[in-house]
Amino acid sequence: MSGRILIVDDVATNRIVYRARLAAAFYEPILAVDGQGCLTSAFAAPDVRPDLILLDLSLPDMPGNEVLRRLRADPRSRDIPVIVLTASQDPGSRLAAFSAGADDVIIKPASDRLLLARVRNLMRSRAEFSEESGLSANGFAEPAMTFDPPGTLAVVSARPETGRELQGALAALLRDRLVVLSRTQALAEAASGAGGADVFLVAEDDIGADGALRLLSELKSHQATRHAAVCLLDLTSTPEAAAMAFDLGADDVAGPDVPAAELAVRLRSLIRRKRCGDRQRARMQDSLRLALVDPLTGLYNRRYAAPQLAAIAARAAETASPYAVMVVDLDRFKRVNDQHGHAAGDGVLVEVARRLTANLREGDLLARIGGEEFLVVLPDSNMAIARRVAERLCEAVEERPIRLPSGQALTVTVSIGVAVSDSRAGLPVPVDTVVEQADLALLDSKGSGRNQVTFRLSAA
Numbered sequence: 001m002s003g004r005i006l007i008v009d010d011v012a013t014n015r016i017v018y019r020a021r022l023a024a025a026f027y028e029p030i031l032a033v034d035g036q037g038c039l040t041s042a043f044a045a046p047d048v049r050p051d052l053i054l055l056d057l058s059l060p061d062m063p064g065n066e067v068l069r070r071l072r073a074d075p076r077s078r079d080i081p082v083i084v085l086t087a088s089q090d091p092g093s094r095l096a097a098f099s100a101g102a103d104d105v106i107i108k109p110a111s112d113r114l115l116l117a118r119v120r121n122l123m124r125s126r127a128e129f130s131e132e133s134g135l136s137a138n139g140f141a142e143p144a145m146t147f148d149p150p151g152t153l154a155v156v157s158a159r160p161e162t163g164r165e166l167q168g169a170l171a172a173l174l175r176d177r178l179v180v181l182s183r184t185q186a187l188a189e190a191a192s193g194a195g196g197a198d199v200f201l202v203a204e205d206d207i208g209a210d211g212a213l214r215l216l217s218e219l220k221s222h223q224a225t226r227h228a229a230v231c232l233l234d235l236t237s238t239p240e241a242a243a244m245a246f247d248l249g250a251d252d253v254a255g256p257d258v259p260a261a262e263l264a265v266r267l268r269s270l271i272r273r274k275r276c277g278d279r280q281r282a283r284m285q286d287s288l289r290l291a292l293v294d295p296l297t298g299l300y301n302r303r304y305a306a307p308q309l310a311a312i313a314a315r316a317a318e319t320a321s322p323y324a325v326m327v328v329d330l331d332r333f334k335r336v337n338d339q340h341g342h343a344a345g346d347g348v349l350v351e352v353a354r355r356l357t358a359n360l361r362e363g364d365l366l367a368r369i370g371g372e373e374f375l376v377v378l379p380d381s382n383m384a385i386a387r388r389v390a391e392r393l394c395e396a397v398e399e400r401p402i403r404l405p406s407g408q409a410l411t412v413t414v415s416i417g418v419a420v421s422d423s424r425a426g427l428p429v430p431v432d433t434v435v436e437q438a439d440l441a442l443l444d445s446k447g448s449g450r451n452q453v454t455f456r457l458s459a460a
Contacts, residue, residue: 003123004028006050008038008067009085010060018054025116035062039070042077052122053082057097065100072101081122085110091259098265104252117243121250128277151176151271154197156186156215158206166203166233173264176271183207183215190222197228198274199251199267204234209241213248220249227277229270233258294368296346297353305367305375312365312379313421313431322422324386325434326376327442328356328393331413331450333372344404348412355396360389383420383457390416390453398451413451417442420457 005027007018019029030050032038038059041050053071057064064084071077084102086093094105104118153176157163163180171178179197181189186200200219204212212232219225229251242253251270254263292304300308309325316323330336330352337345349372356366356374365377376393378386394414401409419437421429437456444454 002026003051004030004049005119006030006032006038006041006053008032008035008053008059009056010034010058011056014056021112021116022119025119027119033060035059035064035067038067039077042071042080043074049076050080051126052119053080055082055084055102057084057086057088057093065096068097068100068102079126081126083115083118083122091262095259095262095265098262098269103269111239111243113243114239114246117246121246125251125273149275151198151275152196153178153199153201153267153271154186154189155180155201155203156183157203158183158211159203162203162205166201169260170264170267173260174268176268183211186215187218190219190225192224197225199229199231199270200225201231201233201267204232213245216245216248216250227274227281229274231267231270233263297350297368299353299357299374300365300367302367302369302375305365305369305377308365309375309377309435310431312377313428313434316379316421317428321380322382322420324378324381324383324389324418324420325438326378326386326390326393327417327435327438328374328376328414329416329442329446330372331415331446333412336410336412340404340406340408340410344406344410347404348402348410351402352397352412352414356393359392359396381420382422383455386418386420387453387455390418390455394451394453415442415445415450416453417445418453418455420455422457 005022007015007022007029009015009018010033015031015033019031022029030041032041038053038055041048042053043049055064055067059067064086068082068084071080071082081103082101084097084105085108086097086105087108088094089107097105103122106115106118153170153174155163155166155170155178157166157180160180160182167178167180176198186202189196202212202215207215216230216232219228219230230249231252231254232245232250233254234256245253251273252266254266292300294301312323315321330348333345333348336348349368353366353368353374356376360366360376361378363379365375365379367375369375376389378389381389394416397412397414401411403409417438418441419434421434441454441456445452448454
């Protein structure tokens with residue numbers, strides 16, 4: 001099964017029909033007959049919780065909008081997409097459902113193609129952030145934001161007067177920035193990498209349904225705009241056209257007679273969803289960065305350094321060029337922690353990392369690989385170059401005392417072991433052997449009095 005869908009309807013015939021439709025599309029339907037049953041399923045353990053809810057508004061125990069509000073108020077269910085199914089065509093009823101948290105409102109009897117396309121569309125969006133749902137379930141996710149900053153809404157229309165009319169109708173209902181763009185301007189913004197809009201509201205007008213779908217496809221294919229939400233307006237003359245739009249990636253499709261108040265609520269929901277996605281992607285990027293970067297010094301860590309060193313060695317073998325490996329260790333660092341405290345020790349590590357970085361080339365690799373131990377790799381460097389760099393690093397660390405938080409000035413030194421691999425003399429030396437030689441050279445530096453550089457040449 002490709003997803004678990006909860007059908008909430010007090011009419012047995014409706015439940016049977018929707019269950020058959022969804023099962024035929026290889027979804028796993030589960031059933032509830034009232035609002036409390038819906039909430040019980042939605043608040044269940046994550047492995048049995050529904051991935052999407054089809055909710056009828058007429059329930060025997062509580063109003064459907066009350067169910068929506070409770071779903072959106074609880075962190076266990078606030079991100080579950082909800083499609084409201086209703087026989088009412090009253091605009092006020094639709095507005096109330098969207099305001100309560102519905103992702104879409106579909107009038108019964110629903111077109112099979114449109115309903116399944118909308119289900120696929122919302123399930124794809126949910127799958128993008130399944131990791132965030134896992135974090136929420138375990139208590140690690142950030143709480144929902146209580147304040148959403150204003151977003152940017154781009155109204156795209158081939159007729160400037162249509163764009164201005166939409167802008168004027170929405171300006172009084174939204175506190176977001178509204179701009180009017182032509183199709184060409186929207187595509188230029190996407191191609192340029194600017195991508196400043198959170199939501200594109202695309203009016204069909206002169207470009208027609210096919211033109212609107214092509215523009216949707218273009219916006220979703222460009223790196224700068226692919227995460228922006230896209231709402232197509234006036235594209236629901238047939239369920240088939242709306243279904244195609246959802247399958248192409250539209251985030252919402254609104255009919256030509258949608259009231260401005262309803263459209264504003266739906267657009268604001270899209271902005272919130274887009275901002276949520278932005279925050280999730282930023283957190284994922286931070287997680288990836290922290291997996292490779294030492295949080296104290298900002299240098300790369302051992303996990304990043306190992307494959308980079310292997311790549312440098314492979315390039316050296318291909319070009320028959322030498323490279324140098326240095327292992328740098330702070331002298332008597334335990335004494336710093338014992339006498340001045342770990343906060344002072346952290347400050348020393350940060351300053352030493354800064355001085356090492358300032359005295360290396362842009363293409364050199366510097367990583368913190370242990371408590372007070374650093375790895376330096378110099379591509380295209382022979383023994384003479386490595387000697388100059390290592391001696392410069394020693395001098396840079398020792399030449400100026402480091403100011404501690406207490407105000408005391410502390411002079412620290414480093415010992416360095418250096419090994420150079422030069423494949424021009426024969427077969428390349430294994431990377432592990434070069435690092436081992438640098439480690440042995442470091443031990444020699446420590447044993448000879450510290451604050452010095454010892455060299456070992458690893459040549460094939």
